[in-house]
Amino acid sequence: DKKPSARMEPERIREGYLVKKGTVLNSWKVVWVVLSDDAIEYYKKKTDSSPKGMIPLNGAKLITPCQDFSKRTLxxxxxxSKNQDHFFQATHMEEREYWxxxxxxxxxxxxxxxxxxxxSTRRSIRLPDSVNLSELYVLMRDQDTGIKELKLEKEKKxxxxxxxxxxxxxxxxxxxxxxxRAEGLMLATGMMNEGFLQPAGELSKQGSESGAESVLLDQPNAVYYFADSGFFCEGYSSDEDTIMKEEFRGAIIKQGCLLKQGHRRKNWKVRKFILRDDPAYIHYYDPCKGEEDPLGSIHLRGSVVxxxxxxxxxxxxDVNGNLFEIITSDEIHYYLQAATAEERKDWIHAIQTVAKTGK
Incomplete structure (x- = not known):
C-alpha cells in the first residue's frame, strides 16, 4: 500500500522557454522556465537537473505590461515579497498571455x-474585469468579422x-x-498598452510615445498593425528590397522556440521560429534580440520534414529526444528539437502543410 508522502511534489503548471534578464548583469538570456503552484524555477538548459534560480510566489506581484525596456515588448x-524584480520576455503575444x-x-x-x-469553482465575488483583452484581440483578428488588414500608402511608404x-x-x-468614440479610445489604448496593437507610421508612433491619456489616435492617417501579423513596410526603393521582403509577406501560421543544431559547430541553441505561408518560409531568430534581422531563413517549397x-x-x-529534420529542396539539412512529443507533432504537421501548399 502507498505511503502518504509528506509533501506532494508541487504541480508543474506550465513550462517552456522564456528570455530572462540577468539578475546581476544586464544581459538577456534564454532559460527553461517551470511554473509550479508556489514558485517559478528557471534552468540554464531544459535537461539540467538543478535550477539556476527559484522565485517564490508567496506574496509576489506580477506587473504586466512592463514598460521598463522600451525596445522590448512582451x-x-x-x-x-522581498522586492526582488525578475524580468521575463515571451517570444510572442499568445505565449505571454498564457504565462x-x-x-x-x-x-x-x-x-x-x-x-x-x-x-475557480465558485463564482468569484470580485467584479469581473469587464473586458478580456485577449478575447477581444481574437475577435479583431477574425478573418470574416474582424478588422480588415489593408495595404496603405503613407509617408512615401x-x-x-x-x-x-x-x-x-x-x-x-x-x-x-x-x-x-471616447470609450473606444480607452479600450483601444488598453490594447496598445498590452502590446496587442502596434504603431506603424511616424504619426502613430508619436501618439504612442506621448504619454497622453489615449495613446491610440482616432485618425485615418494613424496606422496600426496586429502584434503577430505579417506586418511589413516597404519604401519605394530598388527591386532588391522588394524581393527580400517577399519572404515575409505570408501570414504567420505558427511561432515559438525550438532547439536548433548549428551547421558548423554542432552545438544546439534555442531559436525563435516563425513559420509563414505563401510564400512558404520559416525564419529563425535569436530570441533575446528583436525581429528585425533573422539569423536565417528556410524556403520550404518542396522540402521534406x-x-x-x-x-x-x-x-x-545535448539531445533530449523529440527531434525532427527539415531537408530543403536543395538538400540542406536542418535538425531541430522540440520540448515535447506533442510540440514536435504540431510543428511537423504545420511545416508539412505549408511546404505542400505554399509557393
Whole structure:
C-alpha cells in the first residue's frame, strides 16, 4: 500500500522557454522556465537537473505590461515579497498571455490558501474585469468579422497588413463593444498598452510615445498593425528590397522556440521560429534580440520534414529526444528539437502543410 508522502511534489503548471534578464548583469538570456503552484524555477538548459534560480510566489506581484525596456515588448515582471524584480520576455503575444494567466492564478491561489486550479469553482465575488483583452484581440483578428488588414500608402511608404486608428474605433462601436468614440479610445489604448496593437507610421508612433491619456489616435492617417501579423513596410526603393521582403509577406501560421543544431559547430541553441505561408518560409531568430534581422531563413517549397530518432554528430547529452529534420529542396539539412512529443507533432504537421501548399 502507498505511503502518504509528506509533501506532494508541487504541480508543474506550465513550462517552456522564456528570455530572462540577468539578475546581476544586464544581459538577456534564454532559460527553461517551470511554473509550479508556489514558485517559478528557471534552468540554464531544459535537461539540467538543478535550477539556476527559484522565485517564490508567496506574496509576489506580477506587473504586466512592463514598460521598463522600451525596445522590448512582451516583457512581464515578477516582484517577490522581498522586492526582488525578475524580468521575463515571451517570444510572442499568445505565449505571454498564457504565462501571465497562470502566474496570476498561482499567486491568487496562494494568497487565498487554495490549491491551484485554472477555473475557480465558485463564482468569484470580485467584479469581473469587464473586458478580456485577449478575447477581444481574437475577435479583431477574425478573418470574416474582424478588422480588415489593408495595404496603405503613407509617408512615401507602403504599409502592409495595416489599418487606421479610426477603423479600430469604428469596429469597436459596430461590434457594440463600446458606446461611443471616447470609450473606444480607452479600450483601444488598453490594447496598445498590452502590446496587442502596434504603431506603424511616424504619426502613430508619436501618439504612442506621448504619454497622453489615449495613446491610440482616432485618425485615418494613424496606422496600426496586429502584434503577430505579417506586418511589413516597404519604401519605394530598388527591386532588391522588394524581393527580400517577399519572404515575409505570408501570414504567420505558427511561432515559438525550438532547439536548433548549428551547421558548423554542432552545438544546439534555442531559436525563435516563425513559420509563414505563401510564400512558404520559416525564419529563425535569436530570441533575446528583436525581429528585425533573422539569423536565417528556410524556403520550404518542396522540402521534406520528418521526425528522427537521432542526429548524426550530436553529442549524447545535448539531445533530449523529440527531434525532427527539415531537408530543403536543395538538400540542406536542418535538425531541430522540440520540448515535447506533442510540440514536435504540431510543428511537423504545420511545416508539412505549408511546404505542400505554399509557393
Amino acid at each position: 516583457v512581464f515582471k515578477v516582484s517577490t 501571465i494567466k497562470d502566474i496570476k492564478r498561482a499567486i491568487s491561489c496562494l494568497q487565498g490558501g487554495k490549491k491551484f486550479a485554472r477555473k 507602403i504599409f502592409n497588413h495595416c489599418f487606421s486608428g479610426s477603423t479600430v474605433i469604428d469596429w469597436l462601436i459596430s461590434m457594440e463593444k463600446v458606446r461611443n 520528418t521526425a528522427v530518432e537521432y542526429v548524426p554528430d550530436a553529442k549524447k547529452y
